[in-house]
Amino acid sequence: MxxxxxxxxxxxxxxxxxxxxxxxxxxxxxxxxxxxxxxxxxxxxxxxxxxxxxxxxxxxxxxxxxxxxxxxxxxxxxxxxxxIARSFQNIRLMPHLSTLENVMVGQHCRNRGVRGVLQPVNLVPRNRWREAARAALVDAGLIEYERSTVGNLPYGVQKRIELVRALMAQxxxxxxxxxxxxxxxxxxxxxxxxxxxxxxxxxxxxxxxxxxxxxxxxxxxxxxxxxxxxxxxxxxxxxxxxxxxxxxxxxxxxxxxxxxxxxxxx
Amino acid sequence: MLGSIYAMVAVALTLSIGVLRFLNFSIPGLFMIGGMTAWASLRGGLPWWLAIGAALLAGAFASLVVERFTWRWMRGAQEFVPLVSSMAFLLLFEHLAVICWGSELRTLPPLFANADWRIAGLVISVPQLVGLVASIALIWALTLGLARTRLGRGLRTIAEDSDTALLLGVEINHIVPVVFLISGLFAALAGVIFALNYRQVQPFMGEMVGLKGISAMIVGGMGSVWGSIAGGLIIGVVEVMSIGYFGADFVDIAVYGLLLLILCVRPTGLFAAAFAGQRA
Amino acid sequence: MSGYLEGVLVLLAVNVVFAYGGFLPLAAGQLNLGLAGFAAIGAYSSAYLSNVFKLPPLIAIAFAGIVAGAVALIVAAPVLRTRGIYLALATFALGQIVQAIILNLEVVGGAAGYPVAAFIRLPAIAATATVVVALVWLLFATRFGIAVTAVHDDETVADLMGIDVRAFQVAAFALGSAIAGVGGGLYAHHFSFIEAQYFNISLSITIVLYVLLGGTQTVFGPLLGAAVFTLLPEVLRASANWRYVAFAAALIVLMALRPEGLVTGAQLRRLLGLARAQPRHAEVAAALPKEPSG
CATH class of the missing domain: 3.40.50.300 (P-loop containing nucleotide triphosphate hydrolases)
Structure with a gap:
């Protein structure tokens, strides 16, 4: 092509x-x-x-x-x-997940099947998916919000988190x-x-x-x-x-x- | 006869669903309060008309308490929260009733010495007839009121969209208690009619009737007053028919099977909602 | 250990298991009011297996979970077509049907109840409850937990993020039902006698209340909710009816003041010292009126 x-x-x-x-x-x-x-x-x-x-x-x-x-x-x-990944006109982050977890939602499409779903992302501290998500947050300059509840973050930050989430799907x-x-x-x-x-x-x-x-x-x-x-x-x-x-x-x-x-x- | 009691409970439920989109699980409790208060006041020596008045008053008051703690506080909270609180109110009412009056089955004295009319071989019980006529008249009055009055228009506006209603100057905090008041009155009156007809009451009497009332409301279509009545009658007929064909043990299977079937196939109920019902 | 204390702890363990049965569907946004039906399926099938086939109680209870989960999988297709309040009502109808069917099943005693020959004591029950709790905690530490919460929060976006919303809803429903079945099996084998009337809508409601009270956002919620409402009345030594009254009143007040339950995710992160000092913008955000969630 x-x-x-x-x-x-x-x-x-x-x-x-x-x-x-x-x-x-x-x-x-x-x-x-x-x-x-x-x-x-x-x-x-x-x-x-x-x-x-x-x-x-x-x-x-x-x-x-x-x-x-x-x-x-x-x-x-x-x-x-x-x-195909996208962001939304009105921010659509998951209010009950932390910033890092929201970003990890973006990785879901690369973790299909039973083994992918059972990836212990919140159990093993150095899980590679978790590390990848953290690295993306570091790149975007958002790592300080890693564990924050997204609803409390400023609008601009939430927009950038949404962008990182979409990018995690590669x-x-x-x-x-x-x-x-x-x-x-x-x-x-x-x-x-x-x-x-x-x-x-x-x-x-x-x-x-x-x-x-x-x-x-x-x-x-x-x-x-x-x-x-x-x-x-x-x-x-x-x-x-x-x-x-x-x-x-x-x-x-x-x-x-x-x-x-x-x-x-x- | 039971069908018309189911229908009244279903109307009480459907008002709350149709206008507020709130499944009010405390209504079986209000039904019980109506029945038990009627019994307690009769035992206390009150004349029958005062006893009925006291029962309605108790039901209305309890309903307003429920409004205060479920809908008003929790507007905009998570979807299940008001539902859960209303379940808690059902528990609260039932066990308070047990504490006040004990959990035994109580018997009411017959109100009228010879309450049966015999017309051409048919035996008609006066309380049954009065109950039936009263419930039909009240439901008819309710639908007229919803269609014609200023209050009815306000209610329908809220049913469409409570935010818009607010913008249009409909005073939600004044109108919503009215919804609870009416549904409380209907539930309590159904309880009174039940008590006078079957002459037996106990603190958990609301559960069976309330659950059937919920079924009637769904079968007929949530939010539609006439649908609820049709649903109540359908549930009553299904009960009688399943007793006739399969025996008394299969009543619940038939009724709840019908409910499940309708929910899965046509969740909006058999009859389209007369107002609201946009939740489908 | 006194018989009284053992009785309380057994009740606690069984309630905790039930609470996790209610937690799984609630975490995915489903209000399952048919839990008592699945608990009944578990209780009766385990009792039947240990009475008739002489299976050891714990194995019979494990099978009870499988049976309840399998029934849930079968009914999931029609029932999970409904959503929100309709789902709650459909599961409610399902629970009533299960109860009515058992009342008519003469092979397990029908309305007269069903005696259970085998008997298990606190250690076995506590161990089973611990295993159930540990498994749910482990499950929620995987991507499964994130996906289920995402489905709960925003189905559309979860779907566009590649999450098979339907599959997770079915999984949460079936797993929750299986756990409720295990709880029913434990109950049957300790109290030695089961009757269908026990597995009524009040039981389903009570289970759901435990969970909502503790909070649906974290795996700690159900444990706390079940523990508080099993132990508190014992401590207060109130009569059974006052217990219910206090339970209901506490619930109404809690729902009004803390609609998300006793423990929330944000709070937990703060509590465990995981969250850094709140970012500077948070003060501004906190000053703004809080948007209602959900």
Missing amino acids: SATHPILRLESVSKHFGGLRVVEDLNLAVRRGVRTALIGPNGAGKTTVFNLITGVFPVDAGRILLDGVDITATSSHLRIGHG PRLLLLDEPAAGLNPAETEALQAQLEKICIGGLTVLVVEHDMHFVGALCEDVIVLDFGRKIAEGSPEDIRRNPLVQEIYLGAPVAQPMERHSACSA
């Missing part, structure tokens, strides 16, 4: 909720080793696309291919084993749902540095983000969704100049309800 062969491809994917067409005949490709942004106004279907890729919902029509393998019918808990494709939302500028910068560091290894990242500065600084490809359809794609520069995108984001020429756009400037 060549380096330009897309790692993820969605072919004519559609998803309806009741009568609402959230994703409509969507075709998109994510290039291997490239950081791609998925942007669009609120309600454009970005998170739904993530949920379809990870199998939270089945698609109504179309196919999802990971590295050429059709995973459309693969059940959701097996997809992470194919190399994914080929990392899906990040609004990683910078709710972070202050310093935290955003730290996150950006962390992401650039992990991408050196050739990890492919698909990120939903509203912060266009963040997207411009991090991503090489941008895909724009509106009403569940792809309306543009290209480099951040192209997208910024694209009149259709300007229309959607600035709203001036076409009469669109303003509230759909207000969040995009945030």
